Amino acid sequence: MTEKLYYEDAYIKDFSAEVLSVTECDGGFDVILDKTAFFPEEGGQSADTGVIGNSSVSYVYEKEGIVHHITKTAPPVGVANCQIDFGERFEKMQLHTAEHILCGIIHKLYGLENVGFHLGEEEVVFDVNGTLSREELNRVEEIANEAVFSNIEIETFFPDSGELGKLEYRAKLDITENVRIVKIGDVDSCACCAPHVHRTGEIGLIKILEFMKHRGGTRIWMVAGRRALSDYRKKYSNIQRISALLSAPQHDTADALEKYMKDADGVRSLLKSSRVALAEAEAKSMPDSEENVVVKLNDYSIDELRAFVNAYKARVGGLTVAISGRDGDYKYVIASNDRELSQEIKKINESLSGRGGGRGFMVQGSFLTDEESIRAYFK
Numbered sequence: 001m002t003e004k005l006y007y008e009d010a011y012i013k014d015f016s017a018e019v020l021s022v023t024e025c026d027g028g029f030d031v032i033l034d035k036t037a038f039f040p041e042e043g044g045q046s047a048d049t050g051v052i053g054n055s056s057v058s059y060v061y062e063k064e065g066i067v068h069h070i071t072k073t074a075p076p077v078g079v080a081n082c083q084i085d086f087g088e089r090f091e092k093m094q095l096h097t098a099e100h101i102l103c104g105i106i107h108k109l110y111g112l113e114n115v116g117f118h119l120g121e122e123e124v125v126f127d128v129n130g131t132l133s134r135e136e137l138n139r140v141e142e143i144a145n146e147a148v149f150s151n152i153e154i155e156t157f158f159p160d161s162g163e164l165g166k167l168e169y170r171a172k173l174d175i176t177e178n179v180r181i182v183k184i185g186d187v188d189s190c191a192c193c194a195p196h197v198h199r200t201g202e203i204g205l206i207k208i209l210e211f212m213k214h215r216g217g218t219r220i221w222m223v224a225g226r227r228a229l230s231d232y233r234k235k236y237s238n239i240q241r242i243s244a245l246l247s248a249p250q251h252d253t254a255d256a257l258e259k260y261m262k263d264a265d266g267v268r269s270l271l272k273s274s275r276v277a278l279a280e281a282e283a284k285s286m287p288d289s290e291e292n293v294v295v296k297l298n299d300y301s302i303d304e305l306r307a308f309v310n311a312y313k314a315r316v317g318g319l320t321v322a323i324s325g326r327d328g329d330y331k332y333v334i335a336s337n338d339r340e341l342s343q344e345i346k347k348i349n350e351s352l353s354g355r356g357g358g359r360g361f362m363v364q365g366s367f368l369t370d371e372e373s374i375r376a377y378f379k
């Protein structure tokens with residue numbers, strides 16, 4: 001069994017240990033030490049990184065009481081100076097202890113159990129086995145932060161089975177021996193073997209970000225400590241930009257954006273009706289014709305082409321063909337005053353690399369050919 005230094009003291013950054021064995025494995029070498037402060041991947045928490053001598057540690061796992069360190073190069077057997085990346089570890093301790101506090105409060109207030117935990121690159125995600133509302137989660141968040149402000153000492157101990165029987169604590173596994181209890185005042189008691197901070201004040205701000213219904217329970221995203229600061233910084237610089245773009249105070253940006261979008265909708269519909277009116281005016285300026293007519297229009301949408309054709313077709317004896325686009329890619333609308341076009345358009349599409357169709361006296365689609373071929377076809 002490897003001696004686990006992280007049980008005694010979660011703040012050990014440097015330690016010397018004896019390298020007992022080094023075996024080649026997938027992705028490098030599997031190193032076993034007599035003792036370690038490297039916390040292995042466990043219960044949703046990622047493994048510590050760092051160095052054993054000059055060999056960097058990329059992954060750590062535990063199997064049957066023995067901690068395995070995966071390194072890129074092989075450290076020599078013997079005594080090695082080891083160092084864990086404590087910045088990363090401390091962030092995880094902040095997040096993990098924050099999760100204890102949140103789950104402890106959710107358990108006390110609403111009787112729900114934590115049924116999943118994942119520490120991601122930016123946020124922590126955890127699941128509880130019942131539904132919670134935004135108001136309920138706000139309350140949980142407030143109490144959690146009060147627990148931080150109270151700077152409560154966090155105790156860890158291994159009670160004997162007699163004591164354990166009398167304790168009330170949250171546990172994911174049904175084990176009764178060597179149970180390590182992590183007690184955060186009267187906020188939470190939980191069986192856990194991961195490293196935690198000494199006092200809740202070290203966690204810093206705890207912020208619940210999002211939540212959603214998930215498998216009959218609730219999935220919750222949160223940040224704490226340094227991650228909460230970097231999350232705040234990102235969001236703050238974003239809101240500063242939005243505020244400047246909208247010329248609105250930061251706290252009024254949502255209202256300002258809503259108004260902006262409403263105005264933009266108004267402008268869009270005005271533009272649309274103006275363009276349709278323009279298409280109809282354009283149609284009025286066209287000469288009467290007994291034959292087929294092909295008109296090329298600049299930057300017309302399908303709706304505008306339709307408006308144009310509708311306003312023009314009565315004065316055309318043959319087909320009214322309106323196109324817009326460029327050689328190789330034209331939108332088209334074709335109308336007739338007296339013939340059903342749904343069959344005829346298939347033949348037209350075949351000749352002009354077209355797509356589309358319709359029913360009745362009007363059809364629409366696209367021709368993947370050039371203007372000259374279109375004009376020649378309808379001549």
Ligand SMILES: [Zn+2]
Nearest residue numbers: 182192193194
């Ligand atoms: Zn824990």
